[in-house]
Amino acid sequence: MIRKLLRLLLLLGIFVSNATASDSIPLWQKAQEATESGDYEEAYQIYQELSRQRDSIYQQVYGEEIEDLRSVYQIDELKLQNKQHANRLLSYFIGGALFLSIAVLICLFVFRRQNKKLTISRQKLEEAKMLAEESVKNKSLFLSNMSHEVRTPLNALSGFSNILSMEGIDNDTIRECDEIIRLNSDLLLKLINDVVDISCIDLEHMAFNISSCDAVALCKYVVQTMEKIKHTQADILFHSELDSLTINTDSSRLQQVLINLIVNASKFTKQGQIVLSLEQKDKEAYFAVTDTGCGIAPELHSRLFGRFEKLDEKAQGTGLGLSICRLIIRRLGGDIQIDSSYTDGARFVFTHPLAERSDV
Structure with missing residues (x-):
């Protein structure tokens, strides 16, 4: 702003110096004297010269002002374009970052879900393996126990039945053999009942008589x-x-x-x-x-x-x-x-x- 004022003052000074005649009398003063003396034509020509010089000065001043404004506008336009370009790049960067973040989150979610399914599958597989091993163990124990437990009362039944078939045994021996046979028969029956019970009670929909x-x-x-x-x-x-x-x-x-x-x-x-x-x-x-x-x-x-x-x-x-x-x-x-x-x-x-x- 100060630079513009100094330029205007300089041009006005040039205008004043140009408006001065060779005898150092200003043109505007000559125009005034011509007007007072009644020489209107000369005063008109002098005023026209003054107007021409003034218009030239103003045209020069306003031309430079317009050039300055045009330069400022071009600079502002470049700044605006640069700012728009930076904003566009920032938008692209933010959008890319959001897209990558969403993609990473989706990948993490899918990974965790698959990992969870895999963990559950492993647990189910481990449980099935343990159940299978337990089943094999139970079957082995069952066969081992039953072979032992059933053999004992059967041997007793067989042995004491043979004794009862012998001749010449007394009544006390018969009663004792009958008692042993009865006890081992009850034991064998209990073993069978236990096996039947454990298989029946395991049935999920077995009804009780309440x-x-x-x-x-x-x-x-x-x-x-x-x-x-x-x-x-x-x-x-x-x-x-x-x-x-x-x-x-x-x-x-x-x-x-x-x-x-x-x-x-x-x-x-x-x-x-x-x-x-x-x-x-x-x-x-x-x-x-x-x-x-x-x-x-x-x-x-x-x-x-x-x-x-x-x-x-x-x-x-x-x-x-x-x-x-x-x-x-x-x-x-x-x-x-x-x-x-x-x-x-x-x-x-x-x-x-x-x-x-x-x-x-």
Whole structure:
């Protein structure tokens, strides 16, 4: 702006100097004198010369001003184009970055999803492998146990049947042989029943015969029956403060559980007591079978309810009894476990809902 003013002042100075005659009298003063003297034609020509010089000066000033404005406009236009170009490049860069980010996110999502599917497939494969190995192991244990367990009572049946066919044996020997044959027949029948039970209870849609039952009366009947056929010197007792307790259950299955628990206790309790107890806790019946036998080591508790698990290889049985008990109790809506806090023998406890469970 200051530069423009200085240029204008310089041109005005040139105009003033050009408007001065050779005798150093300004043209405008001559025009004024000519006007005063009545020489209007000369005054007109002088004014025309002044107007021409002024127009020339203004034309020069405005021309330079226009050139300056044109230069400024061109510079601004170049700046605007550069800015637009930079904005375009920035937009391309941001768009490319967003596209790459979205592509990377999609790739990560697909990768994680595939990795998750692969992990699940590996887990399923590992589970199937473990189930297959467990199945093979169970089959081997089953065949081994059954070959041993079945051979023992069959040998007894065969041997003592031959004795009965001999001549000259006395009545005491006959009664003893009959007793041994009966016991081994019962043992063989129990082995077969265990195998049938474990195969039937595993069926997902097997229906239980649920009806109303007095648990106290059922427990008393089981204890009286087991006391008559026991193979131990230990007393089998029942204890409960309840006169009666009505529950909805499959009485034959519940009786089977109680008998299995008492039979297991009698195997390891040669003397002392085996006590079946019953009490009510909230909306559940609470059963317990407690013995004063040798007990079970804590490190073996986790194996108790496994199939074909025999903690004492010398004891009779297939190792299916406790497994069958757990299957039955869980189907009836309860649960069974060993009481690890009891140290004077072994105590198995299980719960049973008073009302029928909807999915039984």
